[in-house]
Amino acid sequence: MSTIEQIIQVCGDRTVCLVDGASISDPDSLASVLPSGARVLVIPAPDQAQSVSSGTVANEFKAATGAQTVVVIEDRAKDRFGVASNGDANKIATELNSQNLPDGGEAVANIASTLVSAGPAPSGGQGDGGAPWIVGAGVLVLVAVGAAVTTLLIRRSRNAKRAVGASRKLEKQLEAALHGENGEFVRDAIDEIRRLAGAYPELGPRLNGLSEHLSELFVRVRSRGTDQQLRLLLVQYRDTLSKLVKALADDYYGDVQRNPQYWSNPQGRLAEVQRAVDSVDLQAVENIRQVNESRDLEFKVALDSLIKAVNDAKLSDVYSDRDPSNPQS
Template sequence: MPFLSASDNPWINDAVEGISGENIYVDPDVSGGQAITEALSGVVPGDGSIAVVVLPAGADNNTPYSSYILERLTAAGDHETVIVAVGKNLQATSSAIDGDVALRIANENESSAGSTQDALVETVQEISAETPTSPGGGDAGAGGAAIPLVIGGVVLVAAAVTAFGLIARRRRKPAASTDPVPAGIRLRVNRLRELRADYAAVPGSPVAAETAAAIDALASHVEQLFIRLDAKAGEDQSVLAEAEYSDKLARLVAALDRDYLLDLLTRPDLWDAPDERIGEVREALAAVTTQIVDNIKQVNARRGLLFQVSLDSLIGRSELRDWERQFKQSSGD
């Protein structure tokens, strides 16, 4: 079954529009939506740092991977933290705290809270508590205004260089991010780690085990590249790397996902030329990893970054082209 395009999924489109100017969006199809909105209004900060979206369970039907909706919503706005509930499933990502910590908080509350409403409230409160200089739950009064006054100079400088139409929607941000890995890249790294666990769980498959190890190495090297760029290189090099690897990692995640390589390894009888397809993905994974390691060495040597990997073999597969478009749309490209 083909994946829904962005224009075919009204729940996602409405949510993207809903958080373009608001911090809370609860879809009209969600049962008890008014109560959820009122509960969230009491804890979501008024400074735009956290956005919460609540969608019905059917919103993720035919999406290409589990964090697709979260990634679309993160790319759509300028919130530091985005929390999404699709049915009873909670996810979160953040540039204000470690993205893995935000996701863990959401997952733990999903399992322990008595209802989705309670899980969302707990997730907002815990992420707010973890966030440096967080204004806390929903108070936009005198106490909440103190921090914007302290960092106002930084915000004004950032606003002066913000491009296109995003200026009007720009939220106040902390003086420094706690995560040197850009939010879009962090989402892809998180997805790679989810997939690594899937491959490691395949019984009796040396190729799946090798792929799990290769995915783990790639995720680690991606993080190291951006950590070292943040510490040693200029902003222009970080921007170049983000643009390069947002695209490359998107294609790789699509190829590594459960509906392609993992299915090829577990049910090769259902595919034409399975060995050729498997070889293409493994070659692409190795090529991107090698390039990232080379980039890390270039950063260490204070040289400019060079990019030479094209992943043309993956682009040539019609099954993957639609997935690639979904990744580009989710990144705002």
């Protein structure tokens, strides 16, 4: 991570500064609600070997810039904070942590008005030196149209930022839920399913839906379920997703799709994989309902026949005119 001196130099007078690739969901929106005198730094999670805490960073940045309050957000699965303030820094830190939000930017935005004492509000009126009045009906119409277009663009931009923010928030929550060897495997499988959604356009909507439902399932079981349920889901979906991803791989589903002439019953094979995607998706949604309603988790999808078809794909399947007992035929 950058040194404190580098952070001070790079961040300068920025209201919200992202350091070394660290991120929060919507820095622009946060900057727009921070009062004058408040500054936010977002830094990567310090390594254990690093002796400089986020609180030290906050204090030194505050001393160097003259800010009234500095909040340092450590970018983690669940963000942490360091605070330096002319007011009650401990109270601010407590208010941030008590919200129990994974995204630190959202937590800071929720208490932004309390970070410093209120200053004088900027004047909204126009004096003699203000912008001139615009006269003429035609000009007024153009101004109105321009204002409408600007408003629409601003709304679209805000909606896009909210979507990105929601996505980042979900990713952080998912990262917190998927830990350990099984968790890492499931996370990699979800990432691979997302990638395959782009590789197979005809399956794209199904695979995107599946990845969303899987992510939602693990986020919800972490927040609403029990540790036992989370462990059970990780074990079960590691097995299920390993089979599904293997069937969706380029050397099976992709090759059958591109080269049906080299496979026996190619349409049946493709349909079997597609049914498997739908079955796993339906199970994930049902598991979400079971978590929400505190019911026992049920798993009805095994994919054993599918993985057998994948594992048994040999020369006799690819070249149906060959006798597998005679490689020279």
